[in-house]
Amino acid sequence: MKKIKAAVVGLAGVLALTACSASGSSGSADQLSVVGFSVLEAANEPVFADFKATDAGKGVDFQTSYGASGDQSRAVEGGLKADYVHFSLEPDIQRLVDDNLVAPDWNTGPTKGIVTSSVVVFVVRPGNPKHIEGWDDLIKPGVQIITPNPASSGSAKWNILAAWAHITGNGGTEAQAKEFVKKFLGNTIALPSSAREATTAFSGGNGDVLISYENEAIVARQKGEDFDYLVPDDTLKIENPGAVTIDANPKAKDFLDFLLTPAAQEDYAAFGFRPVIDGVTLPQVEGANDPANPFPVPAKLFTIADLFGGWSVANDKFFDDETGIIPALQAETGKTE
Amino acid sequence: MVKVSTPVRWLLRLVALGYVFLLVAWPVALIVQHTFANGFATLSETLSDPHVQHALLLTAQVAFWAVLINTVFGVTISLLLVRYRFPGKKVLSALIDVPLSVSPVVVGLSLLLVYNGRTGWFGPTLEAHGLQVIFNSPAMIMATCFVALPLVIREVVPVLTEIGDDQEQAARSLGANARQTLWRITLPSIKWAVIYGVVLSLARSVGEFGAVKIVSGNFTGQTQTATLMVEAQYQNFEHDQAYATSFILAAVSVICIVVVSLLRPKEQHS
Amino acid sequence: MSQGATLAAARPALRRRAGSRTNLTSGSSLGLGIAVTWFSLLVLIPLAALVATAAGGGWDEYIKTLTNEQTLAALKLTVGQSFVVTAINVVIGTTIAWVLVRDQFFGKRILDVIIDIPFALPTIVAGLVLLTLYGKGSPLGLEWANTELSVPLALAFVTLPFVVRTVQPVLEELDADVEEAAASLGAGRVTIFRRLILPSLAPAIAAGAALSFARAIAEYGSLVLLSGNLPFHTEVVSVRVLSFIEGGNTAAAASVATVMLAVALIVIVALDLVQGWVARRG
Numbered sequence: 001m002k003k004i005k006a007a008v009v010g011l012a013g014v015l016a017l018t019a020c021s022a023s024g025s026s027g028s029a030d031q032l033s034v035v036g037f038s039v040l041e042a043a044n045e046p047v048f049a050d051f052k053a054t055d056a057g058k059g060v061d062f063q064t065s066y067g068a069s070g071d072q073s074r075a076v077e078g079g080l081k082a083d084y085v086h087f088s089l090e091p092d093i094q095r096l097v098d099d100n101l102v103a104p105d106w107n108t109g110p111t112k113g114i115v116t117s118s119v120v121v122f123v124v125r126p127g128n129p130k131h132i133e134g135w136d137d138l139i140k141p142g143v144q145i146i147t148p149n150p151a152s153s154g155s156a157k158w159n160i161l162a163a164w165a166h167i168t169g170n171g172g173t174e175a176q177a178k179e180f181v182k183k184f185l186g187n188t189i190a191l192p193s194s195a196r197e198a199t200t201a202f203s204g205g206n207g208d209v210l211i212s213y214e215n216e217a218i219v220a221r222q223k224g225e226d227f228d229y230l231v232p233d234d235t236l237k238i239e240n241p242g243a244v245t246i247d248a249n250p251k252a253k254d255f256l257d258f259l260l261t262p263a264a265q266e267d268y269a270a271f272g273f274r275p276v277i278d279g280v281t282l283p284q285v286e287g288a289n290d291p292a293n294p295f296p297v298p299a300k301l302f303t304i305a306d307l308f309g310g311w312s313v314a315n316d317k318f319f320d321d322e323t324g325i326i327p328a329l330q331a332e333t334g335k336t337e
Numbered sequence: 338m339v340k341v342s343t344p345v346r347w348l349l350r351l352v353a354l355g356y357v358f359l360l361v362a363w364p365v366a367l368i369v370q371h372t373f374a375n376g377f378a379t380l381s382e383t384l385s386d387p388h389v390q391h392a393l394l395l396t397a398q399v400a401f402w403a404v405l406i407n408t409v410f411g412v413t414i415s416l417l418l419v420r421y422r423f424p425g426k427k428v429l430s431a432l433i434d435v436p437l438s439v440s441p442v443v444v445g446l447s448l449l450l451v452y453n454g455r456t457g458w459f460g461p462t463l464e465a466h467g468l469q470v471i472f473n474s475p476a477m478i479m480a481t482c483f484v485a486l487p488l489v490i491r492e493v494v495p496v497l498t499e500i501g502d503d504q505e506q507a508a509r510s511l512g513a514n515a516r517q518t519l520w521r522i523t524l525p526s527i528k529w530a531v532i533y534g535v536v537l538s539l540a541r542s543v544g545e546f547g548a549v550k551i552v553s554g555n556f557t558g559q560t561q562t563a564t565l566m567v568e569a570q571y572q573n574f575e576h577d578q579a580y581a582t583s584f585i586l587a588a589v590s591v592i593c594i595v596v597v598s599l600l601r602p603k604e605q606h607s
Numbered sequence: 608m609s610q611g612a613t614l615a616a617a618r619p620a621l622r623r624r625a626g627s628r629t630n631l632t633s634g635s636s637l638g639l640g641i642a643v644t645w646f647s648l649l650v651l652i653p654l655a656a657l658v659a660t661a662a663g664g665g666w667d668e669y670i671k672t673l674t675n676e677q678t679l680a681a682l683k684l685t686v687g688q689s690f691v692v693t694a695i696n697v698v699i700g701t702t703i704a705w706v707l708v709r710d711q712f713f714g715k716r717i718l719d720v721i722i723d724i725p726f727a728l729p730t731i732v733a734g735l736v737l738l739t740l741y742g743k744g745s746p747l748g749l750e751w752a753n754t755e756l757s758v759p760l761a762l763a764f765v766t767l768p769f770v771v772r773t774v775q776p777v778l779e780e781l782d783a784d785v786e787e788a789a790a791s792l793g794a795g796r797v798t799i800f801r802r803l804i805l806p807s808l809a810p811a812i813a814a815g816a817a818l819s820f821a822r823a824i825a826e827y828g829s830l831v832l833l834s835g836n837l838p839f840h841t842e843v844v845s846v847r848v849l850s851f852i853e854g855g856n857t858a859a860a861a862s863v864a865t866v867m868l869a870v871a872l873i874v875i876v877a878l879d880l881v882q883g884w885v886a887r888r889g
Contacts, residue, residue, distance in 0.1 A: 041573060063559040067853075074855040079454035079464075080472050080554050151854050190837045193853055200572050201835055204753050205743060223574035341796060346710060353706040354718065356699050359740075360764055361721055367739035367746075368732075406645075413642050421635055422628045429643070431879060436650060438818075438871035440825030441730075442845040443864045446852055447653035450660055450861065458656055483649055515634055537727075544729030546828040547845065551852060564729045564828070571735065571832055580739075583732040590727035591720075598720055 030060045030251045035082040037069035037092075037154055037240070038196035039216045042223075043116075043271035047264050056254035068194030069154030076101065076245075083248035084255055086115060086240065088154020088195075090311040091319075093241050106243040115242035115259050116215075116273040119298065120162040123202060123210040123217045123229045130208045134232050135166040138209065139183035146190050146207040148198045150319055150326055154240075155195035157319060159211040160184075160326055162236035164318075165302040169234060178329065185333045203227070213238060218272030218294070221287035229289070234300035239276075269294075365587065371577070372584040383581035391559075392566035393585070399474065399549075399562060400542035403481035407538050411489030412531060416523065418490075419497040420505075436486045444483050445551025448476055452552075472554035477562070480548035485541040489534030496530040533597050540593035543586065657868065660861035672862040680839045681847040682866065684758065688843075689823035692762040696819045697812055700770025707771070708778040726768045730828025733764055737833055753835035758843065761829040766822050770815030777811040810885045814878055821874040824867060 051057035069088035073095050076082045087093055096102040107113030124132055138145060148156040163184045167177035189207055192198040195216055202210035203225050217229035244252045258264055265275040270283050274295050288294035308314040318325050372379060383389055418430055452470035453460045463470055470476045508518045546564040553560040563586055570579035742752035751757050789799050827845035834841040844867060851860035
């Protein structure tokens with residue numbers, strides 16, 4: 001009995017000694033804290049590995065946290081440590097600029113701060129039983145839509161603005177666009193907090209169509225999820241920004257530079273992200289509708305800058321809590337957070 | 338003792354066994370089946386993932402500290418409540434039970450409000466002195482302590498009450514001082530109660546999910562415990578690994594229950 | 608079967624030996640001081656911060672948050688389903704306790720261990736466990752995940768042990784002589800159960816029901832994967848609070864959390880009263 005007691009105490013002691021280091025710096029390696037939006041996790045793994053194989057990346061250790069873009073941005077604002085942040089849309093970086101956590105010149109580089117790109121797509125059940133081909137099919141009665149919650153998710157904002165763009169980009173008025181988005185929201189049966197949670201809800205059997213990133217549809221299919229997706233004839237270009245924080249480890253800047261090289265962009269392409277620089281050889285993208293030609297260009301591709309005057313205008317106009325168009329529409333349809 | 342008629346007895350057995358089987362036994366068995374569907378391959382693949390290893394180690398560490406703190410606190414409070422008089426005793430006794438009924442989400446939120454590094458009551462001051470609580474292990478340990486707080490106390494208090502202090506009084510009349518009485522008489526007499534409390538606290542601490550999720554920031558490989566890892570694996574379409582990690586956690590809980598169940602009869606001989 | 612109760616979910620007041628209580632010495636004062644300080648830092652101050660934050664916006668803001676349609680739906684769902692599950696537990700829990708105490712069959716010990724699994728199992732694992740039998744691809748064809756049945760299912764799972772473990776010790780200690788006497792005087796089995804046994808069990812059942820209700824209201828982890836968290840259909844209060852927290856709206860989160868806290872406190876007070884009443888009746 002005494003020996004067992006001694007063994008237990010010994011084991012406990014060992015555990016205790018190692019306990020202190022849960023968050024403490026291990027000192028030896030450079031540690032980069034990466035805070036990203038929800039769908040990045042799988043794609044970042046090979047990117048980290050390739051970076052560590054470069055000279056600049058030797059000895060770097062990554063700590064990662066993923067979640068809904070808005071929530072993650074607020075978490076960093078609230079004290080979550082980050083050296084590099086990669087969010088779904090520009091306003092989530094702007095929040096940190098306003099809080100003096102990211103330098104105001106973050107978006108003056110060659111790609112204007114954009115690191116990954118995608119388009120808004122429709123994810124449907126195998127065989128597309130409800131024959132959803134375009135945006136107008138979404139507002140038909142009885143069609144159940146899943147899209148994330150704009151209060152927390154970046155993907156949600158892209159989705160809603162894509163719906164708006166379908167009307168105004170094709171010559172419609174703002175009033176018509178409001179009507180359309182109102183019907184769109186009326187058909188949503190769930191507003192999960194992030195793009196990834198929306199995918200999980202959809203694959204759990206809820207809804208007829210999921211509005212999501214093209215890369216998320218591709219990654220889900222790579223992992224064996226059984227659904228189809230389609231790129232509608234007109235859709236919105238998604239641009240995900242990345243930035244280094246002000247007090248970051250200097251290696252973070254090296255990492256960001258690496259992300260804009262063909263090697264990293266190829267890694268991202270393999271997971272369904274559209275490259276943001278030229279000179280990237282596309283690999284076979286499993287999970288895409290056509291792995292040899294994974295990124296078809298839609299007939300009409302709208303951008304935030306062209307159609308909406310940029311996020312600095314659009315974010316307040318559409319998503320401000322008090323005066324935004326979308327929260328008002330949500331209140332009208334009863335579908336709030 | 339009244340004997341029920343045979344058909345009634347069989348009906349009761351059927352209802353009881355059927356309910357427990359459909360609700361608990363079969364689902365748990367299915368987890369085991371899913372985990373070992375490919376032999377040991379899934380389990381070893383999961384265990385060799387460094388993120389999973391870190392998550393399991395982190396859970397063990399957080400649980401260790403939470404159980405230790407709760408045991409020391411629990412025994413102290415139990416002794417004070419049963420053997421001493423002091424103002425506010427009844428209030429303290431009632432408040433001790435609060436953590437058992439509070440939702441883990443409420444626990445996480447309340448700790449966040451106080452220890453948050455930017456807007457918390459104490460957080461900014463603590464961080465100015467270099468102690469980061471939220472998004473770091475101290476908050477995770479505190480959240481785990483909170484939810485398991487009453488468990489040791491609820492085991493020890495009834496035993497202390499029932500034993501009475503005859504032996505302590507005898508010891509004191511023979512000249513033992515307070516410390517000797519504590520170490521040689523009181524603590525050994527509650528040994529088994531403390532052990533049950535420790536094992537139950539361990540099971541509860543390993544299993545905590547909601548409160549830790551809120552205060553940890555869920556940093557993969559950093560502040561992600563085993564329970565958070567299960568959620569992440571499931572959401573990353575890694576269902577097999579989620580089942581395997583769940584199996585490990587379920588095995589720990591079941592072992593704890595079985596240990597207590599086996600130890601209890603011994604109490605009558607000691 | 609000896610004290611099979613692995614849990615001391617709610618112990619009835621035990622016979623008390625004469626134990627004198629002493630006043631605090633300097634050593635024990637120090638111990639009390641440290642313990643109370645720790646308890647304050649861990650429990651009291653955070654809960655106070657919760658109430659303060661909820662009250663921060665004023666009464667109007669508080670009511671506005673609580674009467675938000677989606678929040679109200681979550682509250683109604685949570686309270687309603689907790690009641691339903693508690694009612695089920697009262698019947699089933701007493702039955703199981705009866706079978707454990709008064710019946711003998713092979714494998715009874717295993718049943719005893721299985722009852723405690725929901726208490727010790729991590730809640731997220733409980734959700735996953737239930738998904739295997741009641742989710743997509745269910746062997747029984749019962750695909751309840753993401754439907755409204757998923758909520759009572761998960762709540763029933765996590766609250767299973769409570770009534771069983773409060774009733775079991777009382778049932779074990781029931782005096783057989785009284786029942787024999789009643790039987791010999793001609794009372795039928797049903798009468799004996801209704802007039803003798805049930806009243807003795809009533810406080811224990813009430814205690815178990817209170818604990819079961821409180822636990823059900825507070826549940827979070829098992830519902831995360833199982834219920835789909837669909838607003839107005841399967842979204843419970845704890846999920847709603849988490850949405851507020853993640854959205855940075857701590858005031859709304861705190862407001863809803865105070866409601867949950869109030870329920871927990873009411874349950875504790877009720878339990879305390881029941882146990883005091885039992886103690887007085889001896």
